[in-house]
Amino acid sequence: MSKAFSIRVQQSGAEFSCDADDTVLRAGLRAGVGLSYECNVGGCGTCKFDLVEGEVQTLWEEAPGLNPRDRQRGRLLGCQCVPLTDCVIKPMIVDDQFVPVDAPRRFFGELVAIRDLTHDIREFVFKDDQAADFRPGQYALLHLPGVEGPRAYSMSNIRNADGHWEFIIRKVPNGAGTAALFDLKVGDRIEIDGPYGLAFLRTDVTRTVVCIGGGSGLAPMLSIARGLVAEPGMQDVKLKFFYGARGPQDLCGEDELKALPGFGDRLEFLPALSDADAAAAGGWSGAVGFIHEQVKAQIPTDQLQECEFYTCGPPVMINAVMQMLGGELKVSPDRIHYDSFV
Ligand SMILES: Cc1cc2nc3c(=O)[nH]c(=O)nc-3n(C[C@H](O)[C@H](O)[C@H](O)COP(=O)(O)OP(=O)(O)OC[C@H]3O[C@@H](n4cnc5c(N)ncnc54)[C@H](O)[C@@H]3O)c2cc1C
Ligand code: FES
Structure with missing residues (x-):
């Protein structure tokens, strides 16, 4: 059995055990401690902490989640550190919103x-x-x-x-x-x-749900759609499922959505292709353009502000969606749930 160390969070006094082969972040979440995070793989920097006492080993020294200033200050990433001794840590954020419902x-x-x-x-x-x-x-x-x-x-x-x-x-x-x-x-x-992950389906919300996925971002959007149709309290909730792909050969997801009850009625599939040449060459007669532009083109602005959004995909797409929803349309941030594939 692997050796375990004790980790104490300076701000809250919460203490948890971390196996020598586990990271500080994940062990904290397993123990129900609300340590901030997003990507879990060294890319976003949301899990930064200061080491107050003890020693840790960094698994990925070059992880892009730390900038040169963080490195100068000796900051560390909770998702990239395993303990070598008992430790006291001071995470940037400790918040109950990060306490997992299902412990990893x-x-x-x-x-x-x-x-x-x-x-x-x-x-x-x-x-x-x-x-x-x-x-x-x-x-x-x-x-x-x-x-x-x-x-x-x-x-x-x-x-x-x-x-x-x-x-x-x-x-x-x-x-x-x-x-x-x-x-x-x-x-x-x-x-x-x-x-x-925190970009999960809010089952107590009855507003129209808008899913915006691009490329490999299909998986969590499909999970949201499947979760919505299976949730007894969401049977009257409408779902608009936008999916962006490059060319016709990259398009997928429709068969999986068609298998769900309510497809074509309360559940709409709205695909768009971003490569106009490939779309034309493939005989595509549907929408062409970036997927976030399609959302704006197909839902009137006053209705957009009344929707609940889930979005997932490459950072460039997430940035464009966030800029449009949060920046331009002033949709309340608590109605936008996203995962960026750093
Ligand atoms: C929350 C989240 C959900 C995702 N969901 C999906 C999904 O459903 N489908 C999908 O296709 N993709 C998804 N991705 C992207 C996926 O995690 C990978 O980034 C992608 O598949 C490329 O991986 P790769 O190893 O082939 O590429 P690489 O370029 O080899 O690796 C890129 C990834 O590996 C990490 N990494 C690179 N080197 C190291 C190292 N030395 N030590 C530790 N980590 C390292 C980077 O942080 C980066 O995440 C998701 C990403 C995130 C953050
Ligand atoms: S959660 Fe650790 S860098 Fe993203």
Whole structure:
């Protein structure tokens, strides 16, 4: 069994145990302590902390979540540090909104099914012995053979007693993690750690839900849609599902949405292609342009301000969506839930 150390949060006095092979952030969340985070993979910097006492080891020295000023001040990333001794830490933010509803746990999942959705997007289904407990829109960390550091992937399904964790993943050219993933065979087992993430479906909201996904951001949006139709208290809630892809060969998601009750009625699929030449060459007669522009073009401004938004995808898309919703249209920030794929 791995050795464990005690970590104390200076501001709140909360104390938790962290295994020597676990990160300070994840061990805190497992223990129900509200430490701030977003990406969990060293990219965003939301988990920064000062080390007040003790020693830690940094797993990824060059992680982009720290800027030169942070490094000069000796700041560290909770998602990239494992303890070497008992520690006292001072996180930038300690807030109850980060206390997980379902505590993340580590387990080995067996790959039980693989399905190609496009030429470079694939669905992976892993099975665990225990029920899969997570909220629609959350993500997990996948530890892949021979790859430094885990990779974050959003689940595309919803909680289930069968122990199924489903992911929709785009193969990134020269990406170390996706290369290892796309080499996995049915029957292989990998370590999975989750759930994480705050961009999950708010089930007490009855406003129209607008999902905005781009490319590999399909998975959590599909999970939100599946969660919404399964939620007894949301049966009257409308869903507008915007999905942006480059060309016709990159488009997916419609078959999965069609399988849901209410498709074509309270549930609309609104795709757009951003590459006008590829769209024309492929005989595409639907919308062309960036997906955030489609949202504005297809929903009147006064209605947009009355919707609940979930968005997920590459940082450039998230920035454009945030600029439009928060900046231009002044949608209240508590109605916009997003994960940026740093
Ligand atoms: C919250 C979240 C959810 C995501 N969900 C999805 C999804 O549903 N589908 C999807 O296709 N993609 C998703 N991504 C993107 C995904 O995590 C990967 O970034 C992407 O697949 C590229 O990985 P790669 O290893 O192939 O590329 P690479 O370029 O090899 O790796 C990029 C990623 O690895 C991390 N990394 C690189 N080097 C190291 C190192 N030495 N130590 C530790 N970490 C390192 C980086 O932070 C970055 O996240 C998500 C990302 C985030 C943050
Ligand atoms: S949560 Fe640690 S850098 Fe993003």
